[in-house]
Amino acid sequence: MSAIYLIDHYANNLSSYMHKASTLSKLISAALALGITMFTGSALALMIDFLLILMFMRTAKLPIFRMLRWTIYPAFFASLFALSQLPYSFILPIITMFKAVNAALIMLFLVSTTPYPELFSVISISSQTIGNVAFLTYRFFFIFIDQASKRFTAMKAKGGLVGGWRKRIENLANFLGLIFVISFEISENVYSAMKTRGYSGKIFCHRKKERKFSKNDLMPVAFALCFSTLMVVSLFIREGGILI
Amino acid sequence: MHIHVPDGVLPVWLWILGYIIVSTFLSVAVKKVRGDEKRGIYAAAMSAVMLVAMSIPLGVPYHINLTVLAGIILGPWWALISNFVTNVMLATFGHGGITIVGLNTMVTWFESLVGLYIFMTLQAAFKQRKWRFTVATGVSTFTALMLSAVLVIGIVAASGINPAEAIHHEHEGNEESQISMAVFTVLLVPIALVGAVIEAIITSFIVMYVRKVRPILISG
Amino acid sequence: MSEIVKVNCISHRYPDATEVSICGLSFVIHEGERVAILGANGSGKTTMLLHIVGILQPTEGEVTVFGDSPTKSPLHDKVAMVFQNVDEQIIGPTVWDDIAFSPLNYGHKPGEVKNMVDEIIKEIGIQHLASRVPHYLSGGEKKKVAIAGAVVTHPKLLILDEALTGLDPKSKVEIIKLLNRFNKEHNIAIAITTHEVDLVPRIADTVYVISNGAIIFRGTPVELFQQPEVLRKANLEPPPLIELLKALKDEGLQVEVSDDPAKAKKQILTLCKAKNR
Numbered sequence: 001m002s003a004i005y006l007i008d009h010y011a012n013n014l015s016s017y018m019h020k021a022s023t024l025s026k027l028i029s030a031a032l033a034l035g036i037t038m039f040t041g042s043a044l045a046l047m048i049d050f051l052l053i054l055m056f057m058r059t060a061k062l063p064i065f066r067m068l069r070w071t072i073y074p075a076f077f078a079s080l081f082a083l084s085q086l087p088y089s090f091i092l093p094i095i096t097m098f099k100a101v102n103a104a105l106i107m108l109f110l111v112s113t114t115p116y117p118e119l120f121s122v123i124s125i126s127s128q129t130i131g132n133v134a135f136l137t138y139r140f141f142f143i144f145i146d147q148a149s150k151r152f153t154a155m156k157a158k159g160g161l162v163g164g165w166r167k168r169i170e171n172l173a174n175f176l177g178l179i180f181v182i183s184f185e186i187s188e189n190v191y192s193a194m195k196t197r198g199y200s201g202k203i204f205c206h207r208k209k210e211r212k213f214s215k216n217d218l219m220p221v222a223f224a225l226c227f228s229t230l231m232v233v234s235l236f237i238r239e240g241g242i243l244i
Numbered sequence: 245m246h247i248h249v250p251d252g253v254l255p256v257w258l259w260i261l262g263y264i265i266v267s268t269f270l271s272v273a274v275k276k277v278r279g280d281e282k283r284g285i286y287a288a289a290m291s292a293v294m295l296v297a298m299s300i301p302l303g304v305p306y307h308i309n310l311t312v313l314a315g316i317i318l319g320p321w322w323a324l325i326s327n328f329v330t331n332v333m334l335a336t337f338g339h340g341g342i343t344i345v346g347l348n349t350m351v352t353w354f355e356s357l358v359g360l361y362i363f364m365t366l367q368a369a370f371k372q373r374k375w376r377f378t379v380a381t382g383v384s385t386f387t388a389l390m391l392s393a394v395l396v397i398g399i400v401a402a403s404g405i406n407p408a409e410a411i412h413h414e415h416e417g418n419e420e421s422q423i424s425m426a427v428f429t430v431l432l433v434p435i436a437l438v439g440a441v442i443e444a445i446i447t448s449f450i451v452m453y454v455r456k457v458r459p460i461l462i463s464g
Numbered sequence: 465m466s467e468i469v470k471v472n473c474i475s476h477r478y479p480d481a482t483e484v485s486i487c488g489l490s491f492v493i494h495e496g497e498r499v500a501i502l503g504a505n506g507s508g509k510t511t512m513l514l515h516i517v518g519i520l521q522p523t524e525g526e527v528t529v530f531g532d533s534p535t536k537s538p539l540h541d542k543v544a545m546v547f548q549n550v551d552e553q554i555i556g557p558t559v560w561d562d563i564a565f566s567p568l569n570y571g572h573k574p575g576e577v578k579n580m581v582d583e584i585i586k587e588i589g590i591q592h593l594a595s596r597v598p599h600y601l602s603g604g605e606k607k608k609v610a611i612a613g614a615v616v617t618h619p620k621l622l623i624l625d626e627a628l629t630g631l632d633p634k635s636k637v638e639i640i641k642l643l644n645r646f647n648k649e650h651n652i653a654i655a656i657t658t659h660e661v662d663l664v665p666r667i668a669d670t671v672y673v674i675s676n677g678a679i680i681f682r683g684t685p686v687e688l689f690q691q692p693e694v695l696r697k698a699n700l701e702p703p704p705l706i707e708l709l710k711a712l713k714d715e716g717l718q719v720e721v722s723d724d725p726a727k728a729k730k731q732i733l734t735l736c737k738a739k740n741r
Contacts, residue, residue: 003337004295012597038252038343067338074340078250084427099252104340111336115597117557123332129274129284134329135557136288137295142599143551144289144296173446176308177453180293184461186552187289191282192519193553196545197613198569201281460479 003070004141010062010112018060018113020216027122029220030110033227037102042234043091046098052226053105059219062112071104136190143186148179249400251343258403262346269353270328273321283318287326290314294330311352312359312385313447316462323356324349347399351392359388377462381451386444393436401425465494468621468653469516474525476511484511485524488678493621493653498644500668500685501657504699507674509657510548513623516655517545530620541570544614545623550606551599553613559601560585560594563613570617584616588642604635611639615646622646624656628663640666661695662703664688665723673698690721 011019018026033049040046054064078100082093111119116138124131152175155161160171191199277284294314298307315323328349335342366380373379454461471491477483486508493499503509514520515527518534527534530542544566547553556562560581567577585591590608593601598609607627614622624643628636640663646652656667664671665685673681673688675698681688688694692702692710702710705728709721712735719731 003299004333007337008597012600034251034342038256070338071340073338074250077340078253080428080431081250081253083431084425087427096250096253100250100340103251103342104338107336107342108338115557116333117561119336120557127270127274129277130270130325130329133284133288133291133325134332136285136555137291137329137333138557139555139598140289140292141295144292145299146551146599148296169445170449173449174453176297176446177450177457179296180313180450181454181458181461183289183293183296184286184458187285189547189549189552190555191285192514193545193547194285194555194565195519196517196543197553197566198540199281199565200569201279201284 005145006066007108007112008116008142011115014061014113016060016113017216017219018056018109020214021113021220022213022217023114023118023122025213025217025220026110026114027119029224030106032224033106034103036227036231037099037106040099040231040234041095043094043098045230045234046095046102048230049102049227050098050105052223052230053102053109056219056223057105057109057112060109060113062109067105067108067112070108071101074100074104140183140187140190144179144183147182147186151175151178249344249396250340254344254347254400254403258399259343259347262344262348262350264346266328266346266349269324269350273324276321277325280322283322284325287318287322288329290318290323291326291330291333294326295333298334308443308446309352309355309389310443310447310450311355312363312381312388312443313450315356315360316363316381316384318356320357320360323360324353327352327356351395351399354395355388355392358391359384362387377455378448378452382444382448385447386440389440389443390436393432393440396436397425397429397432400428465496467492468495468530469493469655470526470528471512471515472526474512474515474522474527476515476520477523484508485677486512486674486679487525488674488680489672489682491672491679491682493655495620495653496647496651497653498647498667498669499653499655500664500671501655501674502659502661502664502671502695502698502700503657503674504659507698508677509674510625512674513545513625513655513657516623517543541566541617542619543621543623544617544619546607546610546614546625546627548625548627548629550610553610554598554606557597558594559590559596559598559609559612562598562609563616566613566617580616584612588612604631604638607631607635607639608642611642615650615652618650619652621653621655624654626657628656628658628660636663643667659700661700662723673700675699686722689723692721 033053037046037049040049054068057064057067075097078097082096085092085096117135120131120134120138123134155171155175160175161168290310290313294310297310311323311327314326318326328345331341331345331348331352335345335348341348362384363380366383367376370376370379451462469492471486473485473487473490475483475485491501491512501509501512511520515522516529516534518529518539521535529539534543554562556565563581563584564577567580568574572580585594588608588611590605590612593605593609598606601609611622611624611627622643627643628639631639643654643656644667647654654667658664658667668685671681671683671685671688672679673694680697681691681694689702689706692706695702703723705725706721706723709719709728709731712719712732713721717735719735720727722728
């Protein structure tokens with residue numbers, strides 16, 4: 001099943017301190033953790049950060065093995081860079097790999113505990129147009145993926161993925177063409193529906209959520225603090241001459 | 245293609261510059277598209293289609309982009325907005341690259357623009373031929389993706405990554421400690437080539453299908 | 465009761481060159497009236513509705529809604545529509561956001577919108593869904609959300625395109641009760657397309673039957689059931705009870721054709737007792 005579908009499910013249907021924390025505190029702590037990850041030059045700190053992220057994910061009831069599987073993509077491309085750095089150092093490839101994976105995990109942690117629309121409302125502050133496209137993309141994705149998965153199942157049941165590679169590519173491409181056409185027809189119907197509801201170029205999507213800080217915000221604060229502490233410690237250790 | 249440079253490799257000044265450049269172009273785009281709200285719905289639909297297409301597992305670490313198709317359907321400015329939204333969402337669900345969303349958006353927009361321009365030129369040049377849309381799509385997609393691969397290599401080379409500085413430790417003064425661009429290029433080019441061919445073939449088939457069923461969606 | 469909608473012999477040509485015409489009797493909706501439009505698939509029911517809300521413009525013929533052409537004069541919040549596929553209508557990130565969409569776009573202030581939305585959510589009984597994400601709702605729940613989103617601005621006319629299709633019997637009954645309540649309490653005229661003939665008496669004061677591009681019947685549900693051949697002409701099946709009573713009447717027995725099972729039972733029992741004497 002698509003990652004977005006599952007991430008959305010985790011963000012909307014799970015319950016943990018992290019899920020109940022305010023969007024602002026989660027955004028700030030994720031940005032801080034990300035920034036620290038980018039600036040850290042310590043392989044050991046990055047490895048401990050990796051374990052910390054997994055630990056916090058566990059407390060948020062997120063499936064860590066699935067999360068790790070989803071980082072295979074950035075890990076693969078990080079490995080290309082790591083390979084090209086191997087002639088110069090053994091530490092640098094480790095740093096490269098962990099930076100890439102940790103950054104991806106931090107983002108996954110954020111979006112698996114915060115519904116997408118709450119994140120998009122941040123984009124809407126700077127541009128209503130871009131925010132509207134983001135909101136609608138989110139909504140369309142679920143409609144289209146539903147259409148796509150039903151038709152993909154139908155195609156498989158009719159033998160669309162059996163046979164030579166040429167036929168399979170043709171069937172897959174025709175399938176994508178079908179999804180493309182259906183998607184645009186759906187979007188036209190959505191536009192008609194929006195016009196009948198008064199749409200004039202703006203979507204007002206005010207999230208009816210309380211934006212108060214509460215004790216649940218301690219979790220993202222703890223998350224950011226752990227990262228900060230590790231960075232400070234790694235700096236001191238480096239200053240002390242011990243290379244890690 | 246996307247710049248699959250992992251977070252933390254490119255220098256800070258480069259990815260911040262990427263964000264600044266894309267923000268500038270986005271603010272222009274938002275002004276240019278004002279009043280065309282129907283195409284905005286299409287832009288959202290195209291972003292969602294791109295995300296759906298990328299969710300299709302091909303068994304290899306390559307995903308279909310459809311950026312050239314986005315350029316053809318949406319035009320330059322909505323394509324930029326659509327690409328940006330797609331890249332933001334991709335970066336959040338394990339694709340990586342949250343720090344380089346700005347750069348990625350510029351690269352994918354480059355694909356959309358180049359693809360659009362070549363498509364329009366070719367299908368106008370072969371105006372009387374039945375196959376003009378399919379061929380124009382295939383050629384424009386392949387060319388746009390290969391050129392964007394060159395752009396990616398150029399960005400990485402221009403970043404002047406020095407692994408010795410990245411480590412922040414005392415070293416013996418290795419003057420030639422640049423990232424091995426030769427190794428990077430040798431690894432990236434075959435992937436880009438295979439990806440461009442796959443995407444060109446699939447996008448052409450998509451256009452063939454759409455022309456049969458809803459020709460008004462892709463017309464000259 | 466004043467006329468709020470009038471459709472006279474319209475034609476529309478779609479981009480793929482398909483031409484749809486609806487002529488015959490003229491189509492009229494009065495203020496506060498409940499109208500059902502029956503017809504087989506492809507008969508033009510949805511096309512007619514899309515003309516009424518101003519999404520389509522007729523290539524021939526005339527459509528007037530509240531005295532004006534809906535394509536030239538925007539209907540604003542006077543007319544609302546619930547589309548056949550409610551997924552294409554629900555666009556808000558949450559149920560509450562989606563219901564708030566119309567009033568916000570029509571210029572109501574945020575405080576006012578909050579009151580309007582909270583009120584309609586309570587009236588329809590979907591308070592427990594307010595903060596839910598739409599794509600996790602069941603079909604019946606989505607229909608209620610779509611209806612809420614349509615009636616939140618208290619339109620004068622609510623149009624529903626196959627609103628009961630795909631629902632289980634319990635959900636159908638709930639939706640019908642809801643619509644009747646809105647009609648009675650808020651005087652909202654209702655126009656609903658369907659091919660579920662047996663539900664028509666529960667949801668409509670007036671029935672129109674469309675067949676082969678023409679409106680071939682206009683009358684009450686009782687009048688329609690006296691003429692089941694009209695339904696057959698439109699490729700629709702009369703309810704079994706109506707078929708039975710009509711057959712008995714054709715045999716010369718003194719029965720009144722009605723869709724009311726209690727009435728039918730009484731008549732049949734009377735006939736049986738008379739036979740047994």
